[in-house]
Amino acid sequence: MKAAVDLHIHTALSPCASEDMTPNNIVNMSVLKGLDVIAITDHNSSANCEAVIKCGMKKGIIVVPGMELETQEEVHLLCLFDNIISCMAFQDIVSSSLPDIENREDIFGRQTLMDENDRITDINRQLLLTATTLSVEEAAQKVANLGGIIIPAHIDRQSHSILSNLGMIPEDVGFTYLELSRSVCVVDFLRDNPGLSHFQFIRSSDAHELGDILERETFLEIEAKNARSIISKLCAQHGWR
């Protein structure tokens, strides 16, 4: 089946995201937009994923658990998993790799944990919006060990992208997909970066506000409407499709 996806959405747990990014609001907006699959990717945390998955089950939309990891090199990587247990196992690794800096809500914003009824269950006091001690290579290895997939985020941008921070895509990591911002045309991007034509590209919203969530504009051809099919599709190399 052809699934409309948006694989990069923040909840109110990300300090820079709107407080309106609650589990129910995200799921309801995604349903309104006609999406089949979304991924929840907060900065260095997956603590709100389970609540959104539960909301998604009620509304018939697939929610892929994930995280937007910030590596040692300050590169943002989407880490996606086919089940919440693997995702939370990765969360444990990330938590122990995150420096113990207290969040300043007045500067960075609030980091809100919620349940599936949008009730606030806790406030995360440790600053999520900073680099972990994991390198790109270490992160890729650890995510692969847990059966997940890593996608370098918004590689067209000047900040926190693997291209801007490392100057090139490390070939030995084995990336299959690269993420582009919603506004970027793949053809134009490849004209400027011809060396990347052997990768596949996916456009996502990186939504920090409800209105930012994609319309039906990014599609993946998947075997079945579940998280496992999404992950195996993203793992597949060019030509295997």
Place this chain on the structure above:
Amino acid sequence: MKVRELAQKLNLRLFAGEDGLEREISGVYIGDLLSRVMSNSESGSAWITIHTHVNIVAVASLNELSCIIIPEGIEPEENTLDKAVAESIPILGKKVSSYSLACRIYELGIK
């Protein structure tokens, strides 16, 4: 030395954050990885960085840095400037390298 005086002496361009020009400069920190700046820069320092993301203002506020100086003629993003105004953090710039900026600031007596 105050940020205003440094800006005049080096003929720096002021992008935003005029309200912070009376801040006192006590030293200089150079770095582009925000996490390193967050953990190593000292209060009062002028910060030279090629970064223009809005988070530079958050980092400068957090560590109470006196100003941000952007080298190589790079133009900061619009939302970064808005944040600099809100936080009264001057963002300055000049079309020379970070090294050159550092040398000139050193010559002015900030060591």
